[in-house]
Amino acid sequence: MSDDEKTPAREIITDYAQSHFRYFRTADGTVYAQRNGHPVARPIRSQGTTGSHRQELMVGLYRDGVGVFNGTALKEALDLIEALALTEDVQPVHIRVAPGWDGATWLDLGRPDGRSVRIHPTGWDIVVPDPREVCWRRTQLTGELPLPARDTDGKGIDLLLRLCNFATAQTECLAIAWLIGCLEPSVPVPAPFLTGPQGAGKSTGGRMLTRIIEGMSGDLRRAPKDEENLIAAVAAGWVTALDNLSHMTPDLSDAMCCIVTGAENVKRALFTDGDVFRARYRRPLLLTGIDVGVIRPDLAERLLPLRLERPRVRRTEAELWADYAEALPVILGSLLDLTVKVRAVEVETPTDLRMADFAHLCAQLDVATGFGSLAAYRAALDDLNDDVIEGDLLAQTVLRHAADVEPGTAQRMTSTEWLHHFTRLYTGEECRLLPKGWPTTGKVLSDRLKRLQPTLAARGVLIDSGRTYEGRYIEISRSPAAPPHQQQTL
Template identity: 90%
Template sequence: MSEDEKTPAREVITDYAQAHFRYFRTADGTVYAQKNGHPVARPIRSQGTTGSHRQELMVGLFRDGVGVFNGTALKEALDLIEALALTEDVQPTHIRVAPGFDGATWLDLGRADGQSVRIHPTGWDITTPDPREVCWRRTQLTGELPLPARDTDGKGIDLLLRLCNFASAETECLALAWLIGCLGPSVPVPAPFLTGPQGAGKSTGGRMLVRIIEGMSGDLRRAPKDEENLIAAVAAGWVTALDNLSHLTPDLSDAVCCIVTGAESVKRALFTDGDVFRVGYRRPLLLTGIDVGVIRGDLAERLLPLRLERPRVRRTEAELWTEFEEILPVVLGSLLDLTVKVRAAEAETPTDLRMADFAHLCAQLDAATGFGALAAYRASLDDLNDDVIEGDLLAQTVLQHAASMEPGAAQRMTSTEWLYHLSRLYAGEELRPLPKGWPTTGKVLSDRLKRLQPTLAARGVLIDSGRTREGRYLEMTRQAPQPPQEQGEVF
């Protein structure tokens, strides 16, 4: 055969690739490859250490006896495949959990054979998902989970709670609600903050909760120094756990808020002048520490305090984790059973809480089990509001002024007038110096009060703003006492 009659190497590679892989694109334009019949997708441009599609393609060509090709031929073939895939339908990829057809959700077990758990309205099954229903994306943070045990009769929940040092039954049911929320791809869940005295096993308890979802390779990590590194870590996994926090900077506090409820980051694409790429993220977070200092009001609404106590009997790390690994299939099976039961329960959605989806989940858990998760969640938010107020002298001064107002009364002034009035109230007759961080202008005061609105509203003080012909104003209203809630009425 003459040289002119030979099929170019790039065409040989392209024909083989299209016969053995399915190519598609995501909404951001990234092209992925899926081996036929397998749910795991790899970006064709990836050079990651978890295995790139280029490596996968080279191995397939060699093992099937097609040949060994140089880098130029592979590059030309992948360039063509990428161009062709950009005309295909858009399909998302998911890490660890994903929505499915007919109201089902999926849990990726991280196995090489692609077996996953399908959680549907009538139960759960272990199966390999149709690649057109679910496309899994895996990274180095994607650990392997064991096959969950069946017919556990709730035994796994008892085994888990026996290993954790939760201080109360209310804390236990909130931890269970959070774990169930982590199995839902569309339910924003507050970030558990494991706290307690030294030696209470906060880090160990955090690892246990994380490893139920992420496998035995899941672990805690130090908080990154900047938001960019935090987002990179969050985007590469499902549950992100930050250990031993002693202080939350304003930037990190804002980042945590965005991660819990969802946000999007837009950055310039590498090696381009004007193109960008989008990174959307909403992930479950877990935090541990004795105390994080002053908590801002917007973060307090997104935290879930879980208090631990010191264990009566100490165990070695090796003994503890050996037992945990042994019971993990039973724990996971019991959690899946409980998840199906909770999702089938009917309950009203509380409309007065910021994290309404999680509040509804707590109400469903109560309806399915008789726990007091919703009441415990409300009590935890009240405690966090107290923490916010105790750490903010401005909030304390506002509440002091509101206490002098008649119930139901409203008072309206400009922000500058409010600043003068609140500053005099704080200074008092002894003319105490204003503390560091006290607002210095009316604009700063207005911004601070807007951030404190949820915290103050929980204490019956409403802050509103508006404009008249004379200019802008701030209005403070002291709410009248609410009538007693009737039995069975849900808000």
């Protein structure tokens, strides 16, 4: 056969690839390859250590006796495949948790055979998902989970609570509600903040909660120094666990708010002038630490404080984690059983809480089990409001002003007039110095009051703003029936 009659190598590779793999694109234009009948998809341009499609294709060509091809032929074939795939239908890829058909959700067990857990209000099962329903994306952070045990009769929940050092029953039910929320891709869940005295096992407890979802390779990480690295770490896994936080900058606080409730990051694509790269993310977040200082009000509404206590009996790390690894299949099975039971419950959604989806989940958990998780969640938010107020002298001054206001009445002034009023109220007759960070202009005061608005409203102090022909104004009033907590505080 002459050289002109030989089939070009790029065509051989392209024919083999299209007969053994399914190619599709995501909404951001990234092209993925999925082996026929297997749910795991890999970006065709990936060179990652978890196995790229290029490596997968080379191995398949060699093992099936097609041949070994040089890099130029592979590149030309992949360029053609990528161009063809851009005309295919759009399908999303998911990490660890994904929505499915008929109201089901999926949990990726991280296994080579692709077996995953399908969770439905009627039950759960371990199957290989239809690639058209679920496409998994795996990274170095995707650990393998054991096959969950069946017919556990709730023993796994008891095992988990015995291994962790939660201080109260209210803390225990909130931790369980958070774990159930992590199995629902459409529900934003507040970030648990594991706190307690030194030696309470905060890091160990955080690892245990994380590894139920991420496997035994899941671990805690130090908070990245910049938002870009934080987003990269968040995008590569499902649960992001940050350990031993002692200080929280405003930028880190804002980034955590975006992680919990969802946001999109857009930046210039590498090696291009005009293309952009879009990264959408919303992930469960877990934090540990003794104290992070002043908590900003917007983050406080997205936190879930879980207090731990020092264990009475100490155990070695090897013994503790050996017991945990043995109990993990039972823990996961019990959690799945409880998730199915909770999802089958119909309740009304509480409308007074910001994280309404999580509040609805707590209400479902209470009906299904008899726990008091919704009341515990309200109490936890109330404690966080106290923390915000204790760390903000302006909030304390506004509450001091409201204590002398008749309930049901309102006072209206400009932001500058309110600034002079609060400044005089804070300095008092002794004319003490203003603290660092005190508002310096009416605009700064207005912005601070907007941030404090939900916190103060929880204490019965209502803040409104508007405009008349004379200019802008801020109106502060006390609700007619102030909450008992506020009446005691004031």
